[in-house]
Amino acid sequence: MEKGKCPICHQDNHCAMVAGKDPLSCWCMTRKIPEGLADMVPEAQRNQSCICEACVIKYNLEHPNQKEDS
Ligand SMILES: [Zn+2]
Incomplete structure (x- = not known):
């Protein structure tokens, strides 16, 4: 894992x-990471590798x- x-x-x-x-x-x-996007990260990689800005924008x-604030 990188x-x-x-x-x-x-x-x-x-x-x-x-x-x-x-x-x-x-x-x-x-920039706030959307909750739904964070849920797409495999369990093992949570809090290990960061999601990139491009994925957040996408x-x-x-x-x-x-909504950004929930
Ligand atoms: Zn990405």
Whole structure:
């Protein structure tokens, strides 16, 4: 399992933590991961590898009616 890869699309997730940078500087701190998208991550990979920003954007496009805050 590669922590630097998105568990959904297997592309680089550009996670700041994996790159050894301040986790607070990671893009995921400013963008909310939709709950439905997090559910698509295999159990074993939850809290192991980050979902990438592209998947979050894609999910939001496919589910435009889902509210960001619930
Ligand atoms: Zn992805």
